[in-house]
Amino acid sequence: MDDDTLDSAKGFLMKLEDFEFVFMLYTYEQIFSETDVVFDIVQQRSMDVLYCKKGIESLLAYV
Numbered sequence: 001m002d003d004d005t006l007d008s009a010k011g012f013l014m015k016l017e018d019f020e021f022v023f024m025l026y027t028y029e030q031i032f033s034e035t036d037v038v039f040d041i042v043q044q045r046s047m048d049v050l051y052c053k054k055g056i057e058s059l060l061a062y063v
């Protein structure tokens with residue numbers, strides 16, 4: 001391995017050991033998993049407006 005690869009690996013390891021980074025990573029993963037579902041609902045061609053509204057309200061309550 002060259003020095004650049006080792007330096008990059010050390011930098012990534014430091015990030016993964018940083019509590020704030022891991023906390024934000026986990027938080028965003030939780031939020032984006034919910035927003036993906038609502039995004040898919042809203043993008044459907046045969047969208048039911050009430051169903052979309054319920055999905056958005058559910059997302060807002062979750063967040």
